[in-house]
Amino acid sequence: xxxxxxxxxxxxxxxxxxxxxxxxxxxxxxxxxxxxxxxxxxxxxxxxxxxxxxxxxxxxxxxxxxxxxxxxxxxxxxxxxxxxxxxxxxxxxxxxxxxxxxxxxxxxxxxxxxxxxxxxxxxxxxxxxxxxxxxxxxxxxxxxxxxxxxxxxxxxxxxxxxxxxxxxxxxxxxxxxxxxxxxxxxxxxxxxxxxxxxxxxxxxxxxxxxxxxxxxxxxxxxxxxxxxxxxxxxxxxxxxxxxxxxxxxxxxxxxxxxxxxxxxxxxxxxxxxxxxxxxxxxxxxxxxxxxxxxxxxxxxxxxxxxxxxxxxxxxxxxxxxxxxxxxxxxxxxxxxxxxxxxxxxxxxxxxxxxxxxxxx
Numbered sequence: 533x534x535x536x537x538x539x540x541x542x543x544x545x546x547x548x549x550x551x552x553x554x555x556x557x558x559x560x561x562x563x564x565x566x567x568x569x570x571x572x573x574x575x576x577x578x579x580x581x582x583x584x585x586x587x588x589x590x591x592x593x594x595x596x597x598x599x600x601x602x603x604x605x606x607x608x609x610x611x612x613x614x615x616x617x618x619x620x621x622x623x624x625x626x627x628x629x630x631x632x633x634x635x636x637x638x639x640x641x642x643x644x645x646x647x648x649x650x651x652x653x654x655x656x657x658x659x660x661x662x663x664x665x666x667x668x669x670x671x672x673x674x675x676x677x678x679x680x681x682x683x684x685x686x687x688x689x690x691x692x693x694x695x696x697x698x699x700x701x702x703x704x705x706x707x708x709x710x711x712x713x714x715x716x717x718x719x720x721x722x723x724x725x726x727x728x729x730x731x732x733x734x735x736x737x738x739x740x741x742x743x744x745x746x747x748x749x750x751x752x753x754x755x756x757x758x759x760x761x762x763x764x765x766x767x768x769x770x771x772x773x774x775x776x777x778x779x780x781x782x783x784x785x786x787x788x789x790x791x792x793x794x795x796x797x798x799x800x801x802x803x804x805x806x807x808x809x810x811x812x813x814x815x816x817x818x819x820x821x822x823x824x825x826x827x828x829x830x831x832x833x834x835x836x837x838x839x840x841x842x843x844x845x846x847x848x849x850x851x852x853x854x855x856x857x858x859x860x861x862x863x864x865x866x867x868x869x870x871x872x873x874x875x876x877x878x879x880x881x882x883x884x885x886x887x888x889x890x891x892x
Contacts, residue, residue, distance in 0.1 A: 550598075550599040550600075551569040551598045551599055551601060552849065552850050553601060553850050554566065554567070554568050554850050554852070554853045554866065554867050554873060555601070555603040555853055556853040556854065556855035556865055557603065557605055557609075557638075558609065558856065558858075559582075559609050559637060559638035560608065560637075561638070562582035562583060562858025562859075563578060563579040563580075563582040563583075563639075564578070564579045564855055564858075565577065565578045565579070565611070565638050565639070566578075566587075566865055566873055566875070566892065567593075567603065568867060568871075569598070569601075570592055572592065572594055572596055573592050573593045573595045573596065574592070574593040574595065574598075574601075575591070575593075576592075576593055577590055577873070577892050579857075582857070583857045583859045583861075590892070593642050595615065595617070595633070595645050596617075596619075597617045597618045597619050598617055598631075599615075599616050599617070599663075600615060600616040600663040601614070601615045602665050602666040604666050604667055605668070606668040606670075606672055607670050610634055610635065611634065611635040612632070612666055612668055613631075613632065613633045613634070613635070613642070613645075614630065614631070614632050614664045614665075614666035614676050615630070615631050615664070616628065616629075616630060616631075616661065616662075616663055616664055617631045626655075628650055628659050628661050629647045629648070629649055629650050629658075630647070630648040630649065630678065631645045631646065631648065632646055632647075632648050632676070633645045633646070648676065649688075649699065651680055651688075651699035652681055657680075657681035657682070658681070659681075661679070661681060662678050662680070662707070662709075662711075663678065663679070663711075664676050664677065665678070665710070665711040665712065665723075667713045667721060668715055669719050669721065669740075670715070670717065670719050670739075671739070673689060673691070673692065674689060675688075675690075675713070677723060678711075679707040679709075679711065679725070680707075683704065683707045683708070684702065684703070684704045684705075684707065685703075685704040685707060685723075685746070686700070686701050686702075687700050687701070687702060687743070688700070702743060702745075704732055704746050705727065705732075705748075706729070707725045707727055707732065708725075708726050708727050708755060709726045709755040709756050709758075710726075710755075710756050710800070711723060711724065712724045712725075712758035712759060712770060712800075713760070714761075714762060716766050716767075716768065717765075717766070718739060718765075718766040719739025719740065720736040720737075720739050720766065721734075721736050721743065722734065723735075723743070723746075724758060724760065724770050725746065726755055726772075729748070729750060730751050731748070731751045731753055732746030732748055733746060733748075733749065734746045734747070735785070751783070751789060752774060752775050752776060753774075753775070753781075754775040756798065756799060757771075757772045757796070757798075757799065757800050758770065758772050758800060759771045759800050759801040759802065759803050760803070761804070762805070763784075763814060763832050763833050768784070769783065769803075769814075769833070770782070770783045771792075771801045771803055771816065772801070773796045778791040778793075779791060779794040779795060779796060780792040780793065780796055780801060780816060780818070780828075780839070782835050784833075790836070792816070792835060792838075792839045793828075793838070793839060793841060794820075794826060794828060794839070794841050795820055795821045795826070796818040796819070796821065796826070797820055797822070797823065799818065800818075800851055801816055801817065801818045801851070802816065802818070802851065802852055803854070804816075804854040804856065804862065805832055806856055807860065808829060811831060812831065812832045813830065813831055813832055813884075814830055814833075815854055815862055815884065816828045816830075816839065817851070817852040817854050818851055818852065819850070819852065820843060823848065824843055824844060824846060824847050825846050825847075825848045825852045825864065825866045826842070826843050827841070827844060827864060827884070828840060828842070829884045844876070844889075846868070846876075846889055847869050848874075849867040849869060849871065850866070852864055853865045853866075857877065861877055862877070862886075863875055863877050863878070864877075864886060868891065872892065874889045874890060874891050874892070875889070875892065876888065876889045876890070
């Protein structure tokens with residue numbers, strides 16, 4: 533059972549606006565941090581002791597105008613935030629840019645948000661900029677990918693000296709929705725995007741090398757459902773929702789997509805690789821078709837053996853998030869219908885069973 537604390541989150545109101553989601557990160561000491569949207573920024577809760585189940589009071593991280601947020605970590609467990617921001621100017625114009633910030637330790641202040649600009653100079657195409665996706669390679673270089681106004685791929689990345697290179701565009705045709713990117717342990721980056729006719733898949737041949745051109749394939753992917761996880765040495769598996777009703781799909785380059793079942797609704801999937809009963813397992817979670825949080829577990833890269841799905845019965849406004857705590861137990865987080873986060877922790881015993889839900 534997760535321990536309780538007496539504090540509430542009443543001081544920081546849930547957000548009402550375009551940004552939605554819930555994000556979990558784990559610090560080098562094993563302590564978990566949870567982020568959700570709030571009016572005027574993000575709310576943040578941090579475990580007061582790693583794995584103890586006690587959480588701090590919510591803290592407001594100010595940043596107005598976010599419509600999308602990508603949260604990733606590097607090998608030092610620093611948390612990198614990349615967001616799409618819309619600002620209303622006094623003359624009535626809406627200015628869209630990409631913003632970036634970093635948090636070095638759990639519970640510590642976030643750096644000042646800096647603008648990374650927009651790959652488009654003119655206001656009209658700038659307003660059509662897509663949702664950024666960020667990854668950090670093991671060498672510490674931050675890469676930001678985003679769909680351009682014309683459906684192409686725009687990239688901006690940090691140099692080894694901490695300076696940012698200008699925006700550049702990669703050849704692409706008709707990117708239609710969100711991106712899924714991963715920086716593998718080897719240092720290579722792989723990137724996946726949906727189009728009206730299927731998918732585009734970019735794959736670096738070597739760390740730091742050219743991203744090359746996106747390889748097209750006619751695969752059916754429900755828009756906005758992509759997720760990716762490194763499931764083998766230098767090998768990612770991509771997950772999405774099948775628009776034809778086959779549930780969740782797993783895909784690795786060179787193989788056919790494998791249906792995993794489940795009844796997902798809208799939004800992306802959460803994917804986590806952990807040990808369950810001593811087995812290398814992949815845990816998946818999504819928002820079900822009826823709005824409840826659903827969790828599944830199966831042997832990593834053993835899709836043919838099936839995935840065991842369980843409906844938690846807890847309704848969520850955003851797709852769930854997953855993270856391992858300091859003891860390797862799976863923590864699942866959702867956003868309740870009241871806008872407040874709820875968490876459940878893997879209990880002791882065989883299999884993957886969650887504790888009672890707790891509202892932070």
